[in-house]
Amino acid sequence: MLARALKFRDAFTSLKECDRSYKSLPSEDEWDRGQKICEFLKPFSTITTFFSGVRYPTANAYFLQVWKIECLLMKYASCDDPVMKEMAKKMRVKFSKYWDEYSLVLAMGAVLDPRLKLQILRTAYDKVDPRNAEKKVEVVKKNLKKLYEEYGAKFQSSSSTSSATPTPYELLTESPLEDDMNYELFELERSIQPGLDNKKTNLEMYLEDPRLDTRSFTDIEVLGYWKDQGQRYGDLASLACDLLSIPITTVASESAFSVGGRVISPYRNRLLPKNVQALLCTRNWLRGFAEFEGDVEDYFDEDNLDKDPTTTASSSAI
Structure with missing residues (x-):
């Protein structure tokens, strides 16, 4: 409504000249403040519509959008306009209350976006909280690793029945020398402690792989990417599909604000x-x-x- 009224700014001035009974013409300062408020609220409207649509985006898209909101609130909280400054401060208090609840889930979803990973996450945290940026990244990485280990345990338990470890007698060949070498190799592998095995997990390999270029993969379907990478990353792909499909909002804005009833x-x-x-x-x-x-x-x-x-x-x- 405010954006539409600003388009008829000159018309309201003409109405004042034509109709003497019109007493509520906004002053120039009020028009200018309305313009600033409209510019301030427009990104919120765009991001809210993006979040609360009937066709929900995957969870990886939420982190950067919420980060944009926090950067916007920080910008207006330090502006010269006292009204806008006070408004931004009050909004930031409420924003921080809910952001603390969802930041970890949103951050893990962003890490599982092959265009973002930990590098973009670290940069985003550094913009809004440089003192605690590295600490927050480590918290996200730790929790993602813990969640991955739980998925890995389930993945191994489901596949253990189909793939059993061969015994030394199953490795016998027709060559005595080769049989001795196979047996020695088997004994060496069995003597290795789990902590001494340098084999990297799928999560570690994914984080070390280079990011996809954002400019070249602007319209990538993240769930489709993980579906295609299931053979390479295994249990991590299952984790990514489950995590990215979590809707952050449970009610669509079309349904919550529909005048004609719930729009399903x-x-x-x-x-x-x-x-x-x-x-x-x-x-x-x-x-x-x-x-x-x-x-x-x-x-x-x-x-x-x-x-x-x-x-x-x-x-x-x-």
């Missing part, structure tokens, strides 16, 4: 029972399309919904 899809909730049943049965198929336009909703108006589908089908066939 492009169809309204005024449907006949037989049509609701038909839509639920074909829900997965319908959602296979990229986008739904308003034409689909217009088709399911009251006139069409009151008609018998069998009658409609027969008439269209004729």
Whole structure:
């Protein structure tokens, strides 16, 4: 509403000259402050819409967006305008309250984005809190490693039944010299303590691999990437798919602020029972399309919904 009113700034001035009873014309300072407030709130509106859409983005996209909000609040909290400064300070108090709860989950999701990893995470933390940046990165890395170890234990337990360790007698060949070498190798491997094995985990290999270029992979599907990398990273790919698919918001903004009722899809909730049943049965198929336009909703108006589908089908066939 404020953005629309600013477009008619000159019109309100003309209205004051034409209508003497118009007494609520904003002053120039109020217009300028409204412009600043609009510029200040516009990124919040964009990011909130991005977060709370019906089609949720994967969890890796949340961290940088929340980081942008914190940088914006820090910027306005130190500006020269006392009104904007006070507003930003109050917003930052509430923001910090919820950010502390979700920062760890959001950060781990960002690390599992092959374009970000720990390098971007460290840079982002350094911008907002340089004193504790390295400490926060270590906390994220520690918790991600702990979560990965839990997944690794489940992964090994599920695959242990299918792959058993061979015994020395199963390594016998027709060459006595080769048999002796195989037996010695088996004994050496068995004598190695787990802590002395220098084999890197999938998580360590992933973190050491170079990042993907952000400019070359702007539209990458992160879940599709981990699906393709399942053979290479194994249990880490399973962890990434589970973690990245966690929705941070549980209610879509279209549903929370809908005037006509809860919007669960492009169809309204005024449907006949037989049509609701038909839509639920074909829900997965319908959602296979990229986008739904308003034409689909217009088709399911009251006139069409009151008609018998069998009658409609027969008439269209004729």
